[in-house]
Amino acid sequence: MSAGSGQFQPRRATTEPLWLRALLLTFALGFLALFLVLPLIIVFGEAFSKGWQVYVAAVTEPAAAHAIKLTLIAAAIAVPCNAIFGLAASWAIAKFQFRGRQFLITLIDLPIAVSPVIAGLSLMLIFGARGWWGEWLNEHDLQVMFAVPGIVLATIFITFPYVARELIPLMQQQGREAEEAALTLGASGWQTFLRVTLPSVKWALLYGLILCNARAMGEFGAVSVVSGKIREQTNTMPLHIEILYNEYQFAAAFAVSSLLALLALLTLVLKSSLEWRAARDLAEAEACRRPE
Amino acid sequence: MFTKKSSHKPVLPGFGLSMGFTTFYLSLLVFLPLSALVLKSFELDWAGFVKVVASERAIASYQLTFGSSFVAALINLVFGLLVAWVLVRYTFPGKKIIDALVDLPFALPTAVAGIALTAIYAPNGWIGQYFYQLGIKIAYTPIGVTLALVFIGLPFVVRTVQPVLEDLEQELEEAAASLGANRLQIFCRVIFPALIPSLLTGFALAFARAIGEYGSVVFISGNMPFRTEITPLLIMSRLEEFDYAGAAALGTVMLMISFLLLLLINALQHWSQQRHGGAQ
Numbered sequence: 001m002s003a004g005s006g007q008f009q010p011r012r013a014t015t016e017p018l019w020l021r022a023l024l025l026t027f028a029l030g031f032l033a034l035f036l037v038l039p040l041i042i043v044f045g046e047a048f049s050k051g052w053q054v055y056v057a058a059v060t061e062p063a064a065a066h067a068i069k070l071t072l073i074a075a076a077i078a079v080p081c082n083a084i085f086g087l088a089a090s091w092a093i094a095k096f097q098f099r100g101r102q103f104l105i106t107l108i109d110l111p112i113a114v115s116p117v118i119a120g121l122s123l124m125l126i127f128g129a130r131g132w133w134g135e136w137l138n139e140h141d142l143q144v145m146f147a148v149p150g151i152v153l154a155t156i157f158i159t160f161p162y163v164a165r166e167l168i169p170l171m172q173q174q175g176r177e178a179e180e181a182a183l184t185l186g187a188s189g190w191q192t193f194l195r196v197t198l199p200s201v202k203w204a205l206l207y208g209l210i211l212c213n214a215r216a217m218g219e220f221g222a223v224s225v226v227s228g229k230i231r232e233q234t235n236t237m238p239l240h241i242e243i244l245y246n247e248y249q250f251a252a253a254f255a256v257s258s259l260l261a262l263l264a265l266l267t268l269v270l271k272s273s274l275e276w277r278a279a280r281d282l283a284e285a286e287a288c289r290r291p292e
Numbered sequence: 293m294f295t296k297k298s299s300h301k302p303v304l305p306g307f308g309l310s311m312g313f314t315t316f317y318l319s320l321l322v323f324l325p326l327s328a329l330v331l332k333s334f335e336l337d338w339a340g341f342v343k344v345v346a347s348e349r350a351i352a353s354y355q356l357t358f359g360s361s362f363v364a365a366l367i368n369l370v371f372g373l374l375v376a377w378v379l380v381r382y383t384f385p386g387k388k389i390i391d392a393l394v395d396l397p398f399a400l401p402t403a404v405a406g407i408a409l410t411a412i413y414a415p416n417g418w419i420g421q422y423f424y425q426l427g428i429k430i431a432y433t434p435i436g437v438t439l440a441l442v443f444i445g446l447p448f449v450v451r452t453v454q455p456v457l458e459d460l461e462q463e464l465e466e467a468a469a470s471l472g473a474n475r476l477q478i479f480c481r482v483i484f485p486a487l488i489p490s491l492l493t494g495f496a497l498a499f500a501r502a503i504g505e506y507g508s509v510v511f512i513s514g515n516m517p518f519r520t521e522i523t524p525l526l527i528m529s530r531l532e533e534f535d536y537a538g539a540a541a542l543g544t545v546m547l548m549i550s551f552l553l554l555l556l557i558n559a560l561q562h563w564s565q566q567r568h569g570g571a572q
Contacts, residue, residue, distance in 0.1 A: 014465040016475055021382060028378040029390070031371045035443050036396050039408035042418065046411060085317045092310040106554050107318055113550040113557075115504030117524040118543045121531060122325030125332050125540065132328055157321050179304055189305035211398065218401025221506035221524065225531065238403040238507070245407050245511065254411075257404040264399035272392045 043261045046254035058244075058252035059259060066232045067240035068259070073148065074223075074236060075216040078155040082212050083205070086163025090201075091193070093164075094171030095179070105168065108161050119157045120225025123150065146228030151236060154222035159215045166208035170201055203278040207271055214267040218260055326547065332540035344541045353523040360434055360522075361502035364441035368498045369491060372449025379450070380457040397446050402507025409440050410512045432514030437522065440508040445498030452494035453487055456564070460486055489564035496560060500553040504546070 015021070048055055058064060089108060093101060111119065125131045127144035137144055144150045178200065182192040198205075220238040227234040229243065237256055244253035333341060344350065378384075379391050397405065413420040413430040420430050430436050460483065468478045506524040513520040521529075523546055530539035 014462055014469060014478075015381070024374060025378055025382055025384060028371070028375045032375065032390060032393065035446060036393050038412060038418075039400075039405060039443070040396070042408045042411050043404060046408075085314065088310040088317075089314040091306060092314050095304050096307050096311075098307075098311075102558065104314070104318075106551075106558050107322060109554055109558075110322060110551070113500040113504060113554050115506060115524045115527075115543075115546055115550070117506050117527050118329065118504070118547055119325070121527060121539055121543050122329040124531075125328040125536065126325050130536065153321075157325070160317070160321065176304055183304070192304075193306065214399045214401075218399075218404070220401060220403040225528070238401050241403050241407065242511075250411075253407060257401075257407060260401045260404050264396060264401070264404075267399040268392045268395055271395065272388065 040261060040265075043254055043257050046250060047258040049254075050251040054251050055255045055258075058249075058255035063231050063235065064240060064252075064256055067235045067237045067256070070148065070151070070235065071217050071237040074152050074155045075213055077152045078159055078216045079209060079213050081156055082160045083163050083209055085160055086167055086208060087205075089164045090167035090171050091197070093168050094174075095176050108164050108168075111158050111161055116154075116158055116219065116221025116223075117225060120154055120222040123153055123157065123222075123226055127153070145226055146230065146234060148234065150226035151223050151234060154226045155216045155219050158219050158222050159212045162212040162215060163205065163208035166204045166211070167201055170204045171197070174200055203274045203281070207274045210267050210270050210274075214264060217263060329540050329543050329547065332537055333544040335537045336541055340537075341541050344538045345545050349517055349521070350523070350526060350542060352518045353521050353526045356434055356437065356520065357503055357523045360438040361441055361499050361505075364438050364445055364502050365495050365499040367438075367442050368445045368449050369495045372446070372494055372498075373453055373487070373491060376450045376453040376457055380454060394447050394450050397444055402444070402505065403511070405443055406440065406508035406511035409436070409443060409508065413439060413512065431512050432516075432520060434520060436512040436514075437509050437520060440512045441502040441505060444505050444508055445502050448497040448501065449491065449494030452490045452497065452564075456487055456490040457483075486567075489560060489567050493557060493560040493564055496553060496557045500550060500557065503553075504550060 016024070059068075089104075092098075093104060124145055126133055127137065127150060128134050129138065129145070131145075142149075144153070178196050179192050182196045183189075187195070218238055219236075220242075223236055224239055224242070227236065227239060229235055229239050231243070235243070237260060241253050241256050241260075244250075244256065336344065375394065379387065379394075410417070410431050412418045413423075413436055415421065415424040415429060415431070417431065423430055428435075430439065464482055465478050468482050473481070504524065506522075506528075509522055510525060513522060513525070515521055515525055517526075523542060527539045527542045527546075530536075530542065
């Protein structure tokens with residue numbers, strides 16, 4: 001393709017002809033519309049298909065309200081636990097060299113690849129009535145399976161990689177000069193962590209937290225193994241959706257789904273704004289480094 | 293197991309604390325339950341183990357799980373590259389929103405995705421009804437399972453290819469063009485080779501994620517043994533029959549495959565970073 005025909009077009013050689021661009025764009029946007037936008041439209045469309053009153057009734061009836069409460073409780077315990085784990089793991093992995101480091105990173109990724117059903121089953125083999133600790137738990141009148149603690153454990157298992165995965169690459173990239181400088185200037189270890197490391201990873205940490213939260217509130221497979229699905233006792237929102245759906249209460253199932261879909265959309269909005277802030281901070285830091 | 297290399301003089305504090313906590317947390321949450329799973333499957337003798345994991349029903353479920361995951365990952369490979377290309381190279385209105393929307397499958401609960409896709413592709417669904425008139429059933433067949441897995445794996449290829457494509461030096465393309473290469477040659481010989489490691493990583497990630505998927509598939513598959521029953525679902529039905537050893541045996545097989553895939557993915561990512569870093 002010659003670049004010199006007609007008027008001056010400096011980037012003509014490194015882009016495609018207009019018709020091809022239009023075609024590629026149509027295919028890409030069509031694919032995304034079919035797979036991402038249409039399901040979202042369906043969720044909200046079906047949720048309101050029987051009117052506002054049915055919608056409001058579906059999300060405020062006692063079973064739904066209890067499921068929402070249980071989902072919030074599980075996330076409220078799982079997310080902070082995984083945040084602490086994520087910070088500890090990323091500190092150890094990103095700031096130090098040790099044998100088995102790569103293996104440890106693989107281990108942290110495991111819940112993303114392992115089927116949630118296997119996660120639930122494994123927990124059951126430990127805490128269930130016939131599991132390793134079942135007898136002991138029973139003697140001390142502690143119920144883990146088919147109760148809230150089991151749901152929390154399953155949620156923690158499924159969501160623990162998310163904070164760590166956001167933090168590890170960023171901390172590795174930032175190196176350890178800033179921390180070493182702080183220590184040389186007399187800061188204690190905790191001061192260095194709180195005043196140097198934490199502020200520099202805050203946006204990634206926040207993003208990890210909201211992603212972890214979205215996964216925690218939406219976890220289905222692992223929780224469905226360990227919960228027992230007792231209505232108004234061990235039913236989380238995704239399990240409640242399944243029950244409503246199997247009872248052919250489609251409008252109600254989609255109404256509860258729409259709450260989780262809203263949460264997903266909110267997560268995406270927060271994510272974009274966090275990325276924007278992180279990019280801005282990075283630009284500011286670059287500008288500070290070049291004073292002249 | 294995890295000991296610091298003595299060549300590095302420790303400067304930063306907190307290795308013991310952070311490493312200790314990490315190891316404790318992982319042992320309690322990962323090592324302990326997963327070893328319980330593997331040990332439980334040892335309760336069967338070898339013949340019993342083989343009988344469970346190589347039963348006709350199990351093999352049918354592997355075929356469906358791996359086959360539909362592979363096809364879904366292939367679809368995501370092609371369209372993921374296309375979406376990443378469009379997002380990086382072209383400008384169009386609403387680009388930022390669409391870029392953010394690509395992560396939807398990470399954020400949307402799988403059960404919600406499952407019932408929404410079923411409502412679209414069921415014989416009386418929004419799109420499914422037209423195909424049904426043509427005699428094609430989508431939901432409750434392997435096609436439906438594959439579509440759900442395409443949704444679940446959609447972000448992986450886009451998100452692994454996108455940053456590599458962004459960092460690709462346009463000077464190389466300009467050089468190729470000035471040496472007389474046409475656009476297709478530039479794409480095949482300059483751009484595509486640079487993207488191969490990230491494409492493979494994205495493909496493997498989408499494949500690994502699809503193999504374990506449960507929530508979205510369970511609604512759209514119809515769950516008929518031998519025909520539309522994925523392996524995680526077979527594990528679930530073994531559990532409901534209180535056949536814990538059988539469930540654990542199937543779980544162990546799946547776990548080993550997932551773990552091998554993860555090791556492969558990490559090796560691919562390592563390769564990708566080296567190639568990527570080396571090019572700069």
